[in-house]
Amino acid sequence: MIPTFQDYLNVAPIIIVSATALLEIVFQIIFKGFKKYVNIFSILGLLISIYFAIINFDKVSMSFSNMVFSGKYASFFEILFCIIGILTILQSSTIQKYYSINKIEYNVLILISIVGMMVMSAGADLISIFIGLEIMSICFYVLAGFARNQIIANEASLKYFLLGAFATGFLLYGIALIYGTVGTTNIIKIAQHYPIALSLDLHLLGLILLLIGLAFKVALVPFHMWQPDVYEGAITNVSGLMASGGKTAAFASFLLIFSIPLAAGNNNLIEIVSVLAALSMIVGNIFGLVQQNIKRMLAYSSIAHTGYILVGIIATNNFGNHGALFYLVVYSITSVGAFGVASILENEFGKNLNINDYSGLSQKNKFLAFAMSVFMFSLIGIPPFAGFVGKYYLFAAAIQRDLTWLVILGVLTSIVSLYYYLRLIVYMYFRDPENQNNIIVTNDFKIAISFSTIVVILFGIYPSSLFSVIRYIFNIY
Amino acid sequence: MIPLNYYLLFAAFLFSVGVVGVLIRRNAIIVFMCIELMLNSVNLTFIAFSAFMGNAIGQMFVFFVMTVAAAEAAVGLAIIIALFRNKKTINIDQINLLKW
C-alpha cells in the first residue's frame, strides 16, 4: 500500500524529532552562532513533538501497512520519551562546560536515540521494533564513549558495543525462528496463531532467544554484566538517559511482544521470565550493597528495578500492566533526576562520585540534598512517594496471579536495598562535608530537578491522576 | 532437492561457531568478525524460510539486517580505533579499568 498523508500525520512526533536533529546538523554549518541556541532548539523540537503526540492521543490506528501503532499506547510513550529528552538536555547544560563536549553532536545523538525509542515503543511489526532498537543502541554506543579522550569511556563503549551486537545476534535469531513458524513478523498476525504456535518448540525457542536479546538491552540478570561498567564509563547524564529512556523503550516493546504469549499461559515461558525477574531483584540489590561509586550503585539499583517491573509484566493482569507502566514512568523520572544530581557533583570526569563525596551535602546545597533524598525514598518505595504506589501495584498484581514467591522475594530484597539508599541519605544529612568543592547549579538544571522532584511527590500523593491516563491507554491491540 | 532442514541445521551450526568465537577470542576485531558470522547465519535462516514458504518478508528483513550490520561495523571499528589510540591494545582481557 502506498502511504497516505494520514500515515505521516500519525507518526508526526517521530518525524519532528528526526527533523530537529537533521536541522541542527544543517544549521551548524549555516549559522555561526548556532551553538549557543542548540539546547533551546532541541527542547523546542521535543515540545512540538509532545504537542503532536497529544493531538494524536485519541486516534488509535496502525500506519504504513501495519508497521507502527499510533495513538494511546504509542503517544503515551512518545510524550514520556520527549520529557526524558528535555530533562536530559536541561541537565547536560552544566556538564557541557566541563569537558568541552561538542554540544551540537551531543544533542543530535540524544534526539536520534529518542527517535529510536519512539519507533521501538510504537512498533507493530518486529522489523520496526528491531530497527528502533538498533537506532537507540547505536546512539548509546557512541554516547557511552563520548568523552573519547578518557580510557574509561572508550572501554565502556567497547564493552557495550560488543555485548550489544552479540545480543542483537540472539534477538535476530529469535525473530527468524518466529518468522519461520508463523510466516509473518507482524505482532498482531503472530498473535492470531496463538495458542497453537505456542505449542511448537521452535516458536517457543524463538521467543526465548528474542527474550535473551531484549534481556541484554534491559539488563536482566544474568545478562546484566555490561550495565554497571557502561553507566560508570559514560557521561553521567547519558547514563541517566540509558537508565530511563533505554529501559522504558525496551520494556514498551517487551510488553507489545510478550504480553500475549505470557497471558496465553505457557508455563515454560512464565517460569523462565520469573527466574530472570527473581535473579535480577536478588543480584541487583545485593551487589548494590557493596558499591562505593554512586553511578555503579544506581546501575545495580536499576537492575533490581528491572526485576520489579518484570514481576508486574509476568502477572499479565490489569493490575500488573498498569502498575508496570506507572512504575516505568516514575522510575524513569527518578533515575534521570538521580543521575542528574550525580552529574552536578561530578565537576571533573569521573571525580567526586564516591559515596563519601556526598557527606554533608545538605550543608553545602540544601536543594540538591532534598531532591536526592526524595529520589532515594522513591526508589526504596516509602509511602508518600510515587515509588511506593508503583511497587504496591506490581506486587498486588503478582499476588492476584498466584506468584506469591516473587512478591516475598521482592519485599525482602526491597528491605535489603534500604541499607544502601538510606546510607546515602545519612551521609548527606548527618555527616560533615569532607571537601569544599563548590557546586555550580545552573537555572536549567534547577528547572529539570524541580520538575522531577515535583513529579515524584505528586504521583505519590495523587497516583490516580496518572492511573486514569494509563487505564485509558491500556488497550494495546 | 536439498530440504529446508539442511539449511537450518547448517545455519544453526554457523551460529554456534560464531558464539564460540565471541566467547573465546581476545581480540576485539575477531570478536566482531564472529558477530558477523552470527548475523550471516541469521540471514541464511531468514532466506531459507522465505524461499520454502514462498513469502518475501524474510528477504526484506535481511536487507535491514545488512543495513544494521554495516552501521554497526562503522561504529564498532571507530570505537576500537579510539580505544587503541588511548590504550594501545584491543585485547579485551587487558581492558580492565572497569570490572567486567
Place this chain on the structure above:
Amino acid sequence: MLNLYDYIFYFFAIVILGSSFVVVFSRNIVHSAFALLFTFFGVAGFYVLLSADFLAITQLLVYVGGILVLLLFGVMLTNNIVNVEIKSGTMQTLPASLIAALIAGLLCGIFYVSNWYLVPTTPELLNNTTAVAIGYAFITTWILPFEVASVVLLVAMIGAVIIARREKAPEVE
C-alpha cells in the same frame, strides 16, 4: 541420487564450514579476515541457491565490499604490522565450548524433530528475478522501515566520525 543443485550446496557448505573455522580459530588476524571473505562468498552462494539473487549481490557489495574492507582497515590501524606479530590468543575455551554446544544441540534437536507448521513440503521458488518485487515493496509496504533505516546509517556515520576523529584544540566559547 545427487543432482547438480546438491553438489553446489555441499560445495558451498564445505567452503563456509572450513572458512568459518579458520575465522574463529586462526592465530593470525589477517588469516581470519581473509577466511571471512570466503564465508561471505559461500553465504552469497547459498542465497543464489535459495533464489534470492538480488540479496546475493547485495551480500557481496555490503559484506565483502564494505564490512570486510572496514575490518581490514581496523586490523591495519590497530596493529603495528612492522614491529608486532599479528597474533591473538584465546581465553575461557572450555565454558565457551560448553555454552556453544548447548546452543547447537538445542537448535539442531528442535530443527530435527520439528514438523514444519505452515511450511509447505514442496518449495515454491520464485522463477523471476526478485529485484523488481523488492524495489516495489521497499517504497510501498516497507517504506517506514526503509526510511528509518536511513536514520540508522546517518547516525552511524555521525557516530563513527565523532568517536574516531583526532582531538582538535579545545574550542573557546
